[in-house]
Amino acid sequence: MGQHETVATSLAGAVREEIGTALAGVDAELARRFPGDSGTRQPVHTVYVPGDAFAPDTARSWGDQALDALDRHAPDAATLAGVLELADDLAEPVYERVRAKLAHEPIEDLRIDFEDGYGQRPDAEEDETAARAARLVARACAEGSAPPYIGIRMKCMEAAVRDRGIRTLDIFLTGLAEAGGLPEGLVLTLPKVTYAEQVTAMARLCEEFEKARGLESGRIGFEIQIETTQSILGPDGRATVARMIDAAEGRATGLHYGTFDYSASCGVSAAYQSMDHPAADHAKAVMQVAAAGTGVRLSDGSTNVLPVGPTSRVHDAWRLHHRLVRRSLARAYYQGWDMHPGHLPTRYAAVYAFYREGLEQAAARLAAYVNRAGGDVMDEPATAKALSGYLLRGLDCGAVDVAEVARLTGLTRLELDRLAGRPTKH
Numbered sequence: 537m538g539q540h541e542t543v544a545t546s547l548a549g550a551v552r553e554e555i556g557t558a559l560a561g562v563d564a565e566l567a568r569r570f571p572g573d574s575g576t577r578q579p580v581h582t583v584y585v586p587g588d589a590f591a592p593d594t595a596r597s598w599g600d601q602a603l604d605a606l607d608r609h610a611p612d613a614a615t616l617a618g619v620l621e622l623a624d625d626l627a628e629p630v631y632e633r634v635r636a637k638l639a640h641e642p643i644e645d646l647r648i649d650f651e652d653g654y655g656q657r658p659d660a661e662e663d664e665t666a667a668r669a670a671r672l673v674a675r676a677c678a679e680g681s682a683p684p685y686i687g688i689r690m691k692c693m694e695a696a697v698r699d700r701g702i703r704t705l706d707i708f709l710t711g712l713a714e715a716g717g718l719p720e721g722l723v724l725t726l727p728k729v730t731y732a733e734q735v736t737a738m739a740r741l742c743e744e745f746e747k748a749r750g751l752e753s754g755r756i757g758f759e760i761q762i763e764t765t766q767s768i769l770g771p772d773g774r775a776t777v778a779r780m781i782d783a784a785e786g787r788a789t790g791l792h793y794g795t796f797d798y799s800a801s802c803g804v805s806a807a808y809q810s811m812d813h814p815a816a817d818h819a820k821a822v823m824q825v826a827a828a829g830t831g832v833r834l835s836d837g838s839t840n841v842l843p844v845g846p847t848s849r850v851h852d853a854w855r856l857h858h859r860l861v862r863r864s865l866a867r868a869y870y871q872g873w874d875m876h877p878g879h880l881p882t883r884y885a886a887v888y889a890f891y892r893e894g895l896e897q898a899a900a901r902l903a904a905y906v907n908r909a910g911g912d913v914m915d916e917p918a919t920a921k922a923l924s925g926y927l928l929r930g931l932d933c934g935a936v937d938v939a940e941v942a943r944l945t946g947l948t949r950l951e952l953d954r955l956a957g958r959p960t961k962h
Contacts, residue, residue: 545876562698569782570829571589575958577932578833579644579685580887581874582792586689587654589663592672594613595683599642603875605843606635609850620852620858626889634884637934642880644933645685645871648673650704651692651727655914660779666704677719688724693734702741709756713749724758725792730766730785732776738786757787759835763794768819778826788832791823795837809874811837811860820869835866835871843878861886867877872928891930898923899944902955904945924956928951 585594610616611823613631614694622630648669652670657665669688676682688708691701705724712718726738738831742756760780762768770776781788798819799809810816820836827834839860843853864872874883902923930936931949938949945952953960 541591563715567884571779571831572829572957574650574831575656575810575953575960577684578870579931580601580884580933581643581872582647582871583643583874584645584647584649584653584684584689584834587650587662588654588668589647590648590669590672592676592681595643595646595681598877598880599638600802602638602642602880603635605850605878605883606638609847609854611842611879616881619854620889622885623893626892627775629892630876630888630954631936633888634881637884638880641934642685643683645723646683646687647723648686649727650701652687653689656697659703662700662704663707667711670708670903671715673719674712674715677721678716682721685721686719687722687725688831689725689727692726692728693737694728694730705741706745709745718751718755722756723789724756725759725761727761727794728797729760730764732779733922735760735780738783739787741784742787750830754786757789758784759790760784760788761792761794761798762819762823763801765798766821768781775821775822775826780842781830781832788830790833790835790871793820793823794836795873796840798837808853811839812863815842820867833871834869834897835873838867838873838875839879840875842876844883846854850878853878858882862890865890887933887937891935892935894926894946895930895936895940899941902927902947903945906945906955920955920956924952928956928958 542604542714567718568719583598591597608940610619613627616631616634627944633861641962650666653742653918654662654665659928666688673682675687676686688704690705691697693701709718712722726735729735738758742758743753745751746753746755758768758778760932767777767780768775777791781791795811795818796809799813799815802815804813804815814838820834823834830843841853841856841859843850843857863873864870872883874880927936927941927945928949929940933951941952942948950960
């Protein structure tokens with residue numbers, strides 16, 4: 537005991553050193569391009585409201601309208617479960633959590649829209665709307681009533697609207713800076729990107745604003761909206777979305793799929809434009825591979841079928857929305873867009889059911905992995921990372937509680953973060 541067998545080798549130590557030196561550049565490049573997940577919470581959805589429709593009580597108003605829709609069309613857990621075909625054991629916990637979510641945090645990510653949802657307005661009007669948006673966001677953040685993530689979608693970098701988009705961005709950011717600083721959950725969205733150079737230009741704008749305001753370099757990030765065919769496949773036949781991530785120079789935070797613009801650009805007729813169209817699946821598969829390991833997150837798009845009208849019509853729209861959200865979650869698109877307050881009940885019902893129905897199995901597999909126990913599945917570190925990420929996402933959105941995850945896994949939040957490869961502050 538305590539003695540080690542002497543083993544024979546043939547390669548000189550200098551060989552290892554030479555190889556290490558030769559690959560040092562590759563090591564640095566891997567670390568730069570593929571830093572992994574940031575470890576921060578990803579919202580489950582993004583809600584868009586036109587710039588002139590945004591108000592201090594927008595989030596609360598959406599929550600109240602969503603609760604009213606539940607009261608009128610699914611007043612109890614059994615009704616909602618029947619509409620969405622939820623398992624009996626999920627009905628009550630999902631329903632209770634949905635109502636609680638709508639009461640205290642109905643919107644996780646809010647985008648004030650100055651693009652398609654706002655349209656073309658006189659410059660003076662858009663100037664004032666942008667300044668007003670900055671004032672209201674600053675006030676909401678100071679009062680603690682703002683959603684965790686909030687920001688604007690500017691107009692795109694195409695020549696016809698470029699100057700207008702830049703000016704709106706400048707007015708909004710300047711208003712925030714002068715009202716006390718940029719909020720922690722600030723999110724900016726760049727739409728209709730066709731060339732990587734447009735992303736470079738957006739990164740330049742962020743950099744110049746940081747310099748002008750004495751902010752830390754890299755403080756401002758932005759999402760890239762994928763809604764043109766050129767953002768997926770370039771004229772030379774190469775995939776372009778990866779080039780766009782690189783062009784952001786570390787500032788890209790997300791890739792958001794634009795269902796209807798992208799479908800239209802592919803020639804899909806209006807009746808068939810949907811998140812589950814094959815053209816959409818192809819685009820999102822390319823986005824997913826391009827973003828993997830970079831820390832840039834994916835968001836699916838939306839449905840334009842609104843849950844309004846008589847109960848039968850609302851239930852039909854809820855079933856469609858719920859199915860599409862579940863489909864996205866299964867494909868690892870953990871975020872999407874919601875277009876109407878009536879979409880919130882099914883957004884959260886789908887998300888909560890997704891995490892709750894797999895909770896015990898995921899926890900058992902992770903506990904077995906950590907404890908090197910047996911079982912009918914032999915998981916590898918990559919799978920343990922995915923299992924931890926699944927549980928962490930469930931915790932972040934409120935689908936599951938820290939206490940029940942700890943009881944089932946024997947792990948703390950910090951231990952889950954480490955297994956998931958997330959940075960920890962401890």
